[in-house]
Amino acid sequence: MKYAVFLGCTIPSRQINYEQSSRAVAKSLGIELVDVGFGCCGFPIEPIDQVKAISMAAMNLKKGEEARLDVVALCPACGEMLMKAADILGKDETTVKNVNNLLSKHVGSEYRGENPRVIHFARMLYEDFGTDKIKNLVKHPLTGLKIATHPGCHYVRPSSLNEGFDDPEFPHSLDELVEATGAESVDYINKNYCCGGSILAVREGVAKAMARKKLEVLTEVGVDALVLICPFCGIMYDRYQKLMNTELERKFNIPILYYPQLLGIALGIDPEELGFDVNSISVSGLLEKVGV
Amino acid sequence: MKLSGAVVDISKVDTRFLRKLARELGSSNLSKCFQCGVCVASCPVRWIEAEFNPRRIMKLAKLGLKDLVLQNDFIWLCSMCFMCQERCPQDVRPPEVMTVLRNIAAEEGIAPPNLMKLVDMLSENGRVYPIDDFIEDERADKGLPEVVAKPDFIMKIAEAGK
Ligand code: SF4
Numbered sequence: 001m002k003y004a005v006f007l008g009c010t011i012p013s014r015q016i017n018y019e020q021s022s023r024a025v026a027k028s029l030g031i032e033l034v035d036v037g038f039g040c041c042g043f044p045i046e047p048i049d050q051v052k053a054i055s056m057a058a059m060n061l062k063k064g065e066e067a068r069l070d071v072v073a074l075c076p077a078c079g080e081m082l083m084k085a086a087d088i089l090g091k092d093e094t095t096v097k098n099v100n101n102l103l104s105k106h107v108g109s110e111y112r113g114e115n116p117r118v119i120h121f122a123r124m125l126y127e128d129f130g131t132d133k134i135k136n137l138v139k140h141p142l143t144g145l146k147i148a149t150h151p152g153c154h155y156v157r158p159s160s161l162n163e164g165f166d167d168p169e170f171p172h173s174l175d176e177l178v179e180a181t182g183a184e185s186v187d188y189i190n191k192n193y194c195c196g197g198s199i200l201a202v203r204e205g206v207a208k209a210m211a212r213k214k215l216e217v218l219t220e221v222g223v224d225a226l227v228l229i230c231p232f233c234g235i236m237y238d239r240y241q242k243l244m245n246t247e248l249e250r251k252f253n254i255p256i257l258y259y260p261q262l263l264g265i266a267l268g269i270d271p272e273e274l275g276f277d278v279n280s281i282s283v284s285g286l287l288e289k290v291g292v
Numbered sequence: 293m294k295l296s297g298a299v300v301d302i303s304k305v306d307t308r309f310l311r312k313l314a315r316e317l318g319s320s321n322l323s324k325c326f327q328c329g330v331c332v333a334s335c336p337v338r339w340i341e342a343e344f345n346p347r348r349i350m351k352l353a354k355l356g357l358k359d360l361v362l363q364n365d366f367i368w369l370c371s372m373c374f375m376c377q378e379r380c381p382q383d384v385r386p387p388e389v390m391t392v393l394r395n396i397a398a399e400e401g402i403a404p405p406n407l408m409k410l411v412d413m414l415s416e417n418g419r420v421y422p423i424d425d426f427i428e429d430e431r432a433d434k435g436l437p438e439v440v441a442k443p444d445f446i447m448k449i450a451e452a453g454k
């Protein structure tokens with residue numbers, strides 16, 4: 001199995017624990033991830049200028065197609081932006097015209113319907129690799145761990161871009177991936193709610209309160225970790241958990257793991273290779289609990 | 293009962309704004325919004341910030357009341373979570389409407405400065421978070437492959453028309 005890996009802006013600079021663990025897991029599973037020179041997906045500036053955002057996505061789609069590989073995105077917002085751009089460019093001639101005006105004038109290129117398959121890393125593990133195969137490769141079952149999953153917004157929604165994959169209201173693929181490691185995936189209220197990350201730059205207070213709500217619920221439920229698959233969710237629940245601990249009376253202590261970090265432990269990968277030093281909330285208790 | 297939030301003055305309808313919306317809306321169906329409020333009930337931002345009301349934003353936009361839509365930061369508070377989009381019985385696609393409204397506001401220079409800055413970041417670095425020497429060293433230490441520090445096609449697109 002071989003894919004063009006789409007890292008986006010946030011992961012290779014701010015959340016390299018996600019990248020490091022994803023590469024380590026892919027290597028261990030025999031999945032080749034190729035870097036083909038992608039750039040920003042466009043998502044961050046879509047609110048300001050959608051034509052520019054779609055132009056960026058279009059150039060990335062071209063690179064994926066030129067490499068003749070399926071594109072695997074670590075960031076669900078990047079993945080969604082690429083899928084959405086391909087969808088809009090396939091339907092809306094005005095946008096194609098606007099995008100191609102911009103691209104021919106400023107980049108010397110043109111979008112010609114390039115439309116490689118784009119999927120999220122977790123979906124790739126779930127659909128292309130398969131949970132049964134993962135189960136067979138687990139060397140260190142995480143039996144006894146109580147895990148909450150946070151699927152986030154762009155992994156399964158909008159369903160119009162993810163036809164036939166999972167459920168927009170009650171997503172379960174990430175839970176199955178967690179259970180493939182031997183851990184238990186526990187249910188909790190408003191699991192499919194947003195972390196608030198995308199409004200951090202608009203109203204920090206609201207964004208933090210959104211993240212805090214989930215941390216409060218999970219503290220009630222009592223979990224060993226929250227497992228997620230999006231760098232913005234990671235920043236909100238991990239970094240901001242630590243920050244909120246310095247601001248609030250109530251202290252949270254919920255380790256936040258990227259799914260590949262959890263899977264990596266189960267596959268017997270050296271924790272040094274899984275980037276735990278970057279995590280803001282210490283995972284040492286969890287590692288002790290599973291005996292690594 | 294306080295009605296001030298519900299009553300609007302339709303003498304302020306902006307027909308140019310309505311025409312622009314009609315042109316830009318693409319696959320969303322703003323005109324079909326029948327004000328059921330399912331979007332409000334589904335909204336995680338509303339859960340925290342009671343003043344945020346996607347139903348009302350749809351109503352004001354549909355009526356062409358541009359000044360009222362843009363008079364506060366509400367259109368920027370939608371987190372693009374798509375919960376309402378999944379549940380809206382009329383396939384209005386509120387987050388897509390928000391994007392169109394945001395683009396119109398940005399054109400008029402009334403976007404949050406933090407978001408405007410992102411375009412400059414992308415034209416300067418080709419990335420929202422630059423890859424500096426420190427990060428390059430950290431990546432090398434961890435055995436991570438080199439990435440293109442400044443993708444030039446992104447810089448050119450971000451710079452276009454500036
Ligand atoms: S946008 Fe949809 S869910 Fe919201 S009020 Fe209108 S019809 Fe109802």
Ligand code: SF4
Nearest residue numbers: 335370371373374376
């Ligand atoms: S997409 Fe925006 S308006 Fe709709 S539920 Fe999410 S945050 Fe609320």
